[in-house]
Amino acid sequence: MSHHLVEFKNVFFRYPDGTEALKGISFRITHGESVGIVGANGAGKSTLLLHMNGYLMPTSGTVTISDLSLTKKTRQDIRRKVGIVFQNPDDQLFMPTVFDDVAFGPLNLGMDETHVRERVHEALRLVNSLDLCNKPPHHLSGGQKSAVAIAAVISMEPDILVMDEPAANLDPKSRRSLITLLKTFAHSKIVASHDLDLILDVCQRCIVIKDGAVVADGPADEILANKILLEENNLELPLSRQNIKTP
Amino acid sequence: MTFDEKYFNIGHLDRISYQDTCVHRLDPRVKVIATMLFLITVVSFPKYEVVALFPFFLFPVLLMTIGEIPILFIVKKVLLVSPFAVFIGIFNPFLDTRTAAVIAGIPVSAGWISFVAIMLKFSLTISAAILLIATTSFPGVCHALRQLGFPSLFTAQLLFLYRYLFVLMEESMRIIRARDMRSFGKRGTGVKVVVRLIGILFLRTVDRAERIYYAMLSRGFQGDILSLKQSHLRTSDLAFMAVTIALLTVFRFFRVTEQIGSFAQELLR
Amino acid sequence: MHMADALLSPAVGTTFWAGTAAVSCYASQKLKKQIDDKMVPLMGVLGAFIFAAQMINFTIPGTGSSGHLGGGMILTIILGPYAAFLVMASVLTVQALFFADGGLLALGCNIWNLGFYPCFLVYPLIYKPLIGNSQSPGRIIAVSIVSAITALQLGAFSVVMETFLSGKSELPFSTFVLMMQPIHLAIGIVEGFVTAGVINYVHSARPELLDSIALSRPLAAEVSLKKILITFAVLIVITGGALSWFASTNPDGLEWSIEKVTGKGELPEQEHGVVAVLKGFQEKTAFLPDYGFKPAGNEAKKEEATPSWPGIEAGTSVAGIVGAAIVLCTIMLIGLGIRVFRRRQDER
Numbered sequence: 001m002s003h004h005l006v007e008f009k010n011v012f013f014r015y016p017d018g019t020e021a022l023k024g025i026s027f028r029i030t031h032g033e034s035v036g037i038v039g040a041n042g043a044g045k046s047t048l049l050l051h052m053n054g055y056l057m058p059t060s061g062t063v064t065i066s067d068l069s070l071t072k073k074t075r076q077d078i079r080r081k082v083g084i085v086f087q088n089p090d091d092q093l094f095m096p097t098v099f100d101d102v103a104f105g106p107l108n109l110g111m112d113e114t115h116v117r118e119r120v121h122e123a124l125r126l127v128n129s130l131d132l133c134n135k136p137p138h139h140l141s142g143g144q145k146s147a148v149a150i151a152a153v154i155s156m157e158p159d160i161l162v163m164d165e166p167a168a169n170l171d172p173k174s175r176r177s178l179i180t181l182l183k184t185f186a187h188s189k190i191v192a193s194h195d196l197d198l199i200l201d202v203c204q205r206c207i208v209i210k211d212g213a214v215v216a217d218g219p220a221d222e223i224l225a226n227k228i229l230l231e232e233n234n235l236e237l238p239l240s241r242q243n244i245k246t247p
Numbered sequence: 248m249t250f251d252e253k254y255f256n257i258g259h260l261d262r263i264s265y266q267d268t269c270v271h272r273l274d275p276r277v278k279v280i281a282t283m284l285f286l287i288t289v290v291s292f293p294k295y296e297v298v299a300l301f302p303f304f305l306f307p308v309l310l311m312t313i314g315e316i317p318i319l320f321i322v323k324k325v326l327l328v329s330p331f332a333v334f335i336g337i338f339n340p341f342l343d344t345r346t347a348a349v350i351a352g353i354p355v356s357a358g359w360i361s362f363v364a365i366m367l368k369f370s371l372t373i374s375a376a377i378l379l380i381a382t383t384s385f386p387g388v389c390h391a392l393r394q395l396g397f398p399s400l401f402t403a404q405l406l407f408l409y410r411y412l413f414v415l416m417e418e419s420m421r422i423i424r425a426r427d428m429r430s431f432g433k434r435g436t437g438v439k440v441v442v443r444l445i446g447i448l449f450l451r452t453v454d455r456a457e458r459i460y461y462a463m464l465s466r467g468f469q470g471d472i473l474s475l476k477q478s479h480l481r482t483s484d485l486a487f488m489a490v491t492i493a494l495l496t497v498f499r500f501f502r503v504t505e506q507i508g509s510f511a512q513e514l515l516r
Numbered sequence: 517m518h519m520a521d522a523l524l525s526p527a528v529g530t531t532f533w534a535g536t537a538a539v540s541c542y543a544s545q546k547l548k549k550q551i552d553d554k555m556v557p558l559m560g561v562l563g564a565f566i567f568a569a570q571m572i573n574f575t576i577p578g579t580g581s582s583g584h585l586g587g588g589m590i591l592t593i594i595l596g597p598y599a600a601f602l603v604m605a606s607v608l609t610v611q612a613l614f615f616a617d618g619g620l621l622a623l624g625c626n627i628w629n630l631g632f633y634p635c636f637l638v639y640p641l642i643y644k645p646l647i648g649n650s651q652s653p654g655r656i657i658a659v660s661i662v663s664a665i666t667a668l669q670l671g672a673f674s675v676v677m678e679t680f681l682s683g684k685s686e687l688p689f690s691t692f693v694l695m696m697q698p699i700h701l702a703i704g705i706v707e708g709f710v711t712a713g714v715i716n717y718v719h720s721a722r723p724e725l726l727d728s729i730a731l732s733r734p735l736a737a738e739v740s741l742k743k744i745l746i747t748f749a750v751l752i753v754i755t756g757g758a759l760s761w762f763a764s765t766n767p768d769g770l771e772w773s774i775e776k777v778t779g780k781g782e783l784p785e786q787e788h789g790v791v792a793v794l795k796g797f798q799e800k801t802a803f804l805p806d807y808g809f810k811p812a813g814n815e816a817k818k819e820e821a822t823p824s825w826p827g828i829e830a831g832t833s834v835a836g837i838v839g840a841a842i843v844l845c846t847i848m849l850i851g852l853g854i855r856v857f858r859r860r861q862d863e864r
Contacts (some may be wrong), residue, residue: 095410100474289521294683308861404560442710446713452562507843
């Protein structure tokens with residue numbers, strides 16, 4: 001199936017100041033997969049994510065999303081297919097009310113009022129946030145904001161959902177709700193995170209990035225059991241796998 | 248006001264503005280126009296008119312009670328900003344000493360009369376402005392402005408300002424606290440330090456703007472911030488408008504207070 | 517300092533609102549066609565930044581009192597005149613609505629005083645020419661101080677003019693000027709320092725940043741010197757003419773009782789043009805003639821025990837005072853009544 005595909009082929013990227021952030025990244029994610037992306041700080045995870053909807057363009061190599069090759073012309077279309085949820089919800093909830101934020105995407109897709117309202121309703125229902133509809137974002141708690149930020153992205157019904165550190169600012173309860181929620185989504189999911197337990201819970205596959213290149217790519221179960229590999233990348237075994245001896 | 252006071256004060260006003268009462272449910276356009284008409288009417292009274300201003304207090308009182316807005320809150324706010332008006336107005340009694348009237352045997356100078364007029368007008372106009380926000384919510388006012396013809400570029404960035412006002416104030420608060428914890432009295436609060444702090448805040452702000460823009464692009468932004476069709480005016484809105492205009496006209500052009508007073512005097516005789 | 521509604525007359529207020537509205541529309545139109553998409557969120561967020569920056573106050577060396585950044589100059593330097601004007605307008609709008617800092621009717625005046633001068637006069641005529649292409653910190657400090665002082669002096673002077681032309685305050689023009697200008701000179705110096713300091717800091721920390729923002733707005737959006745000077749000249753003629761009319765004949769806007777009070781003798785009978793029309797309009801719409809004049813017709817007021825002093829009665833007759841007390845009590849009762857009614861409703 002060529003749709004819902006994310007493919008990076010030998011992607012290199014250099015920042016204007018000369019930093020080589022990506023050095024030959026290659027992988028292929030197919031329809032319905034859920035993939036975790038892990039690595040040390042500065043390994044290139046964020047830069048990688050920024051390529052997925054064309055905010056950054058590769059210096060060389062190709063990025064293919066569904067059957068579209070990423071170019072300046074195809075960026076807008078690609079943005080309809082890839083929904084990215086960022087680390088800080090305050091940066092994504094920029095409209096005066098929750099409704100406005102969740103409606104922002106569908107309106108930009110050119111939908112009419114009835115359909116926009118339907119999409120907003122459905123998206124908020126999926127994240128259990130219908131009661132927040134008319135509130136301004138700055139009246140929401142961290143967990144509520146995260147949920148609404150996700151709703152704002154899924155209201156566009158993207159094929160591929162990309163998330164950058166989704167649970168970073170959440171308390172344990174909200175984090176658990178998020179994990180449960182993500183497991184119900186049928187989208188292809190790409191999650192970049194340091195929270196290895198979350199990745200273990202949500203993703204079937206795991207890609208490890210080091211110094212701008214892929215150093216491991218396989219089933220999450222295996223990768224996240226490989227203590228040596230993880231420690232080479234400034235990571236640890238997921239807490240659930242560490243044999244913490246209680247005194 | 249200390250920083251915290253200023254911050255929580257507007258946070259409080261902001262929360263009040265999202266309440267749900269029949270005043271809050273009135274169309275924002277109607278409230279904006281009514282407020283402006285109110286202000287022009289009050290301000291159009293001549294310098295020495297005092298007594299005719301009293302009926303106008305009906306508006307703030309009605310808005311506060313029906314809108315369930317804490318009266319003390321409004322009063323405090325009015326008092327807080329009054330120094331400027333007092334400062335300018337207080338010259339009147341000293342400079343305009345012609346006796347204008349004798350009340351209960353005491354001569355009252357024209358200057359005092361105009362001073363009282365200024366203070367009354369001040370209370371009315373300031374409370375009207377605060378009550379507009381208190382009963383409408385800031386985004387409501389912005390949407391009203393856009394529909395009333397203000398440039399959409401202006402209202403769009405006004406909404407962004409509002410959205411990030413609290414976010415940036417919190418950031419600022421954190422920066423100030425960090426400074427205060429290390430400044431031992433006045434040593435760390437010089438201009439040099441402040442400049443650096445503002446500079447840091449500025450850089451963070453620009454970076455934030457970049458991230459926001461990226462988030463907008465990611466959700467399909469192509470230059471115009473679109474919105475759904477706005478609601479229509481309802482009968483209650485039109486009724487409110489009509490009543491307001493009627494009362495303003497009556498209070499402005501008819502000597503209501505004095506008529507009531509004369510009438511009462513007749514009764515007592 | 518912000519103008520308050522209570523000191524304003526409708527004529528002055530609406531005139532400045534008209535001026536501000538015209539400039540805002542013009543600025544919006546100019547920007548809309550040409551700016552980068554990212555300017556709108558940047559403008560909004562920088563407006564919020566001004567508020568946040570104003571919270572960071574500092575002790576002014578030598579005086580011990582605290583001060584804070586105003587923002588007009590720094591916004592213009594970063595965003596250019598058109599965008600900065602709109603952002604200043606937003607900041608002042610939020611101040612008027614949320615902080616009751618300056619009235620809504622006076623908002624037109626305040627935006628003009630604190631926005632127009634820095635953005636469209638000082639920046640193109642003083643800052644840009646003097647700065648040239650230099651990025652030397654010393655020069656930036658000097659030019660910023662001169663610019664800030666000029667902008668604030670113009671703004672302060674405008675406040676004086678607006679108050680004076682409105683005629684609600686007795687403060688003599690000269691006294692007011694002597695009070696306002698020196699204070700704002702001091703404020704201007706500090707503002708200049710802080711503005712320059714921040715600009716220099718940004719230059720050293722992120723040299724390319726201000727240039728990249730400038731790229732988001734094309735150079736065509738810069739204000740041309742010739743246009744400004746012509747506009748300024750036209751504005752002076754118009755405002756000078758119109759407002760001096762108002763000032764000389766109608767110090768209270770459309771009310772003219774002050775004529776009698778200052779003992780100017782007879783009312784100026786021979787007015788022509790705009791003033792006569794306005795006068796006629798006022799006479800026809802005011803149901804009862806204004807106090808302070810020879811009583812017209814049979815509308816003599818009840819003046820128990822008040823000897824007739826020349827000029828102002830201003831409703832200080834007994835009837836007026838009695839009426840005022842009754843009105844106040846009635847309003848309070850209405851208010852209380854509604855509150856009680858609401859509480860009963862909530863309890864059900």
